[in-house]
Amino acid sequence: MRRLIGLQELAGPAVLVVVTGLLGLTVSASTQTYFIDSLVNVSIVVALFVFIGNSGVLSFGHISFVAAGAWTAGVLSVPVAEKAAIMPDLVHFLRETTVGNIPSLALAALVGGLCAMLVALPLMRLSGLAAGIATLGVLEITHNLLQYENRIGPGLNTFSSVPETTGLRQAAIGALLVIGAAYAYGRSRFGRLLRATRDDAPAARAVGVSVYRQRLVAFGLSGLLAGFAGGLYIHLLPLQAGGLYLDLTFITLAMLVIGGANSLWGAVVGALAVSALDSVLAEAESGLSVFGRTIDLHAGTRVVVEGVLMALVLIVRPSGLTGGREFRLPRLRQRATTLDPGPAGSA
Amino acid sequence: MIGAFNIDWQTLADATALGAIYALMAVGIGLVFGVLRLVNFAYGQLIMAGAFALAVASERNWPLWAAIVLCFVVVLTLSMLLNRLVFRPLRGQSPAVMLVATFAVAFLLQNVALLKFGALGKIATSLTFLNRPVDIGGVEIRKITIVAIVVAAVSLAALHLLLERTTIGLHMRAASMDFDTARLLGVRADRVIGVAVLLSGVLAAIVAVMLTVQTPLVTSDFALHDTIIVLAGVVLGGMNRPIPATLGGFAIGFASGLLGGALPTTQSQYLPTFLFAAVILVLLVRPGGLFDRTASAERV
Numbered sequence: 001m002r003r004l005i006g007l008q009e010l011a012g013p014a015v016l017v018v019v020t021g022l023l024g025l026t027v028s029a030s031t032q033t034y035f036i037d038s039l040v041n042v043s044i045v046v047a048l049f050v051f052i053g054n055s056g057v058l059s060f061g062h063i064s065f066v067a068a069g070a071w072t073a074g075v076l077s078v079p080v081a082e083k084a085a086i087m088p089d090l091v092h093f094l095r096e097t098t099v100g101n102i103p104s105l106a107l108a109a110l111v112g113g114l115c116a117m118l119v120a121l122p123l124m125r126l127s128g129l130a131a132g133i134a135t136l137g138v139l140e141i142t143h144n145l146l147q148y149e150n151r152i153g154p155g156l157n158t159f160s161s162v163p164e165t166t167g168l169r170q171a172a173i174g175a176l177l178v179i180g181a182a183y184a185y186g187r188s189r190f191g192r193l194l195r196a197t198r199d200d201a202p203a204a205r206a207v208g209v210s211v212y213r214q215r216l217v218a219f220g221l222s223g224l225l226a227g228f229a230g231g232l233y234i235h236l237l238p239l240q241a242g243g244l245y246l247d248l249t250f251i252t253l254a255m256l257v258i259g260g261a262n263s264l265w266g267a268v269v270g271a272l273a274v275s276a277l278d279s280v281l282a283e284a285e286s287g288l289s290v291f292g293r294t295i296d297l298h299a300g301t302r303v304v305v306e307g308v309l310m311a312l313v314l315i316v317r318p319s320g321l322t323g324g325r326e327f328r329l330p331r332l333r334q335r336a337t338t339l340d341p342g343p344a345g346s347a
Numbered sequence: 348m349i350g351a352f353n354i355d356w357q358t359l360a361d362a363t364a365l366g367a368i369y370a371l372m373a374v375g376i377g378l379v380f381g382v383l384r385l386v387n388f389a390y391g392q393l394i395m396a397g398a399f400a401l402a403v404a405s406e407r408n409w410p411l412w413a414a415i416v417l418c419f420v421v422v423l424t425l426s427m428l429l430n431r432l433v434f435r436p437l438r439g440q441s442p443a444v445m446l447v448a449t450f451a452v453a454f455l456l457q458n459v460a461l462l463k464f465g466a467l468g469k470i471a472t473s474l475t476f477l478n479r480p481v482d483i484g485g486v487e488i489r490k491i492t493i494v495a496i497v498v499a500a501v502s503l504a505a506l507h508l509l510l511e512r513t514t515i516g517l518h519m520r521a522a523s524m525d526f527d528t529a530r531l532l533g534v535r536a537d538r539v540i541g542v543a544v545l546l547s548g549v550l551a552a553i554v555a556v557m558l559t560v561q562t563p564l565v566t567s568d569f570a571l572h573d574t575i576i577v578l579a580g581v582v583l584g585g586m587n588r589p590i591p592a593t594l595g596g597f598a599i600g601f602a603s604g605l606l607g608g609a610l611p612t613t614q615s616q617y618l619p620t621f622l623f624a625a626v627i628l629v630l631l632v633r634p635g636g637l638f639d640r641t642a643s644a645e646r647v
Contacts, residue, residue, distance in 0.1 A: 130630050133578060133582040134627050138623075304458050314448045
C-alpha cells in the first residue's frame with residue numbers, strides 16, 4: 001500500500017507529461033513546437049527542483065549548467081564539414097569531433113554534472129544570500145565566457161546546423177527520464193536526508209547528517225539533469241548558448257515557485273502551466289481566434305501579462321499552485337490514512 | 348604600483364565615481380533589506396524608470412529642474428506602489444518567494460519599458476554637459492566624476508544623520524536589528540517600512556540622474572547589470588548593516604572601474620568573469636562579508 005502511494009508521486013507527473021506529448025500529436029506542426037518547448041521546460045524545471053526543492057536553498061546558477069549542456073551537445077553535433085564556417089577559431093580537438101544524437105545528450109549531461117560538482121565543491125559551504133549571490137556569479141561567468149570565447153564555440157552567433165532531433169518523442173522521453181531520476185533521488189536515502197536538512201537543519205545535524213555532503217550530491221545530480229535538458233534544448237532549435245541567461249533563469253525559477261517548489265508534482269505542473277500560458281499568449285500576439293472573435297495583442301504584451309500573473313500567484317498563493325504537495329489520488333489518500341496514519345499524512 | 352597596472356589618475360577618479368554611485372545603490376538595497384528582509388531585485392528597474400523619465404523630459408526640451416523633478420516623481424511613485432502592491436502582501440513570506448516576486452516585478456517593469464519605448468531606447472541629453480572634462484593639476488577629470496563623488500558623499504552623510512539623530516531613524520535601526528521586538532516596543536511597522544522604501548527610492552532617483560550622464564542611451568535593461576554587481580557588492584560587504592553594505596558597494600564599483608581601466612582592450616570583454624570570480628573567492632574566504640569581524644555567518 002505504501003509503495004503504491006509512493007508510486008503515485010511518480011505516476012502523476014509522468015502521466016501529465018505523456019498526456020502533453022499525446023496532445024501535441026493532434027495539433028499542427030507549428031503548434032507542436034509549443035508542446036515540445038514545454039516538455040523541455042519540464043526537464044529544466046525538474047532539474048532545478050532536485051536541488052532547490054529538496055534543499056530549500058535558492059540557486060541562480062543552474063542555467064549555467066543548462067548552457068554548459070547546450071554548448072556541449074551543440075559544439076559536438078555540428079557536422080565536421082560545417083564547423084570551419086560557423087566556428088573558425090575552434091580549438092583543434094573540438095574541430096575534429098562530431099558525435100550522434102544520443103551520445104551528445106549523454107555528454108551534455110556529463111559536462112553539466114561535472115561543472116556542477118566543480119562549482120559545488122567550494123560553494124556548497126556557503127548558505128543563504130551568500131550562496132545565492134555566488135551562484136549568480138557562476139551564471140555571470142558562464143554567460144560571459146560562452147558569449148565571447150570564440151575558441152570553444154560560435155560566441156555571439158547561434159549554433160546553426162545542429163541536427164534538430166528534439167521532436168515530440170525525444171522531448172517527452174527526456175522529460176520522463178528527468179522526472180524518473182528526480183523521483184528516484186527523492187525516494188533515496190540521499191533525498192530524504194537532504195529534505196531533513198531543509199525542514200530542520202539543527203535536528204538533521206544532531207543525528208549526524210552532513211548538510212554539505214547532501215547538498216553536494218543534490219547539486220551534482222541537478223547539474224547533470226540540467227545539462228541533459230540543455231542538450232535537449234539545443235537539439236530543438238539553433239540557440240546561442242551564451243543567450244541562456246537571466247531571462248531563462250527568471251522564467252524557470254518562476255515556473256518552479258508558481259507550481260510549488262517543494263514537490264516534483266509542483267515542478268511539473270508549474271512548468272506546464274506557465275508554458276501553456278506562454279504559448280497561448282504568444283499565439284495571441286500573432287492573432288488568435290477564440291469562439292469566432294479574434295484576439296490580437298500587441299507584440300510584447302505576453303511578457304507583461306506573465307509578469308503580472310506571476311506576481312499575483314505569489315501574493316495570493318505563495319506556496320504555489322500545488323501547495324508544494326506531491327500528487328495523490330483523492331481516494332487512495334483517504335484509505336491510506338485509515339490504514340497507516342503516519343507517513344501518508346505528511347506532505 | 349599604479350604604473351605597473353597601467354592605471355592613471357583619470358581611471359582612479361572614474362573608479363571612485365563608479366564606486367560612489369554603486370555605494371548609493373547598495374544603501375538603497377540595504378535599507379529595504381534591513382526592515383523587510385527582502386532583496387529587491389527590481390531596484391535596477393526603478394533606476395531605469397527614472398532614467399526614462401529624464402530621457403522623455405529631455406526629448407520634450409523640458410528645463411533641467413523639471414526633468415529632475417519628473418525623475419523623482421516617477422521613481423518615488425513607483426517605489427510606493429511597489430511597497431503597497433507587492434512588498435506588503437508578501438511580508439513574512441519565505442525569502443525565496445519574496446525574491447522571486449521582485450524578480451517578477453523586475454521582469455515586468457523591464458518589459459513594460461520595452462513595450463513603451465522600443466528596443467532602441469531613448470537618449471537623455473539634458474545633463475550631458477557634465478561629461479566635459481576639467482583640468483585639475485594637469486589631470487583631466489570629467490565633471491560628472493566630481494559631481495558623483497560629492498553628491499554621494501552628501502547623500503550618505505544626510506542619511507547617516509537621519510538614521511542616527513531622528514526618531515524615525517532610531518526606529519529603522521531598531522527594526523532592522525529585530526523587527527518583532529521593535530514592534531512590541533511601539534515601532535509602527537508600516538511607517539518604518541514606508542520610510543525605508545521612500546528613502547531607497549530617493550537614492551534610486553539620484554542614481555538614475557547620475558547614471559544617465561555616464562550612459563545617456565536609456566534602454567529597457569538600463570542599470571540591470573549594475574544592480575547585479577551591486578547586489579554582489581552588498582553581500583560582500585555584509586547585508587545586515589548599512590555601513591558595511593555601503594563599503595561593499597563602493598568596493599565593487601571601485602574594483603570594477605579599476606579592472607575596466609587596467610585590462611588590455613583584448614580582455615576587457617572578460618571583465619564580468621574576473622569580477623565575479625573575485626566575488627566568489629572573497630565569499631569563500633569570508634562568507635559573512637568583508638567587513639564582518641564576528642564571522643558569525645551561517646556555514647555548512
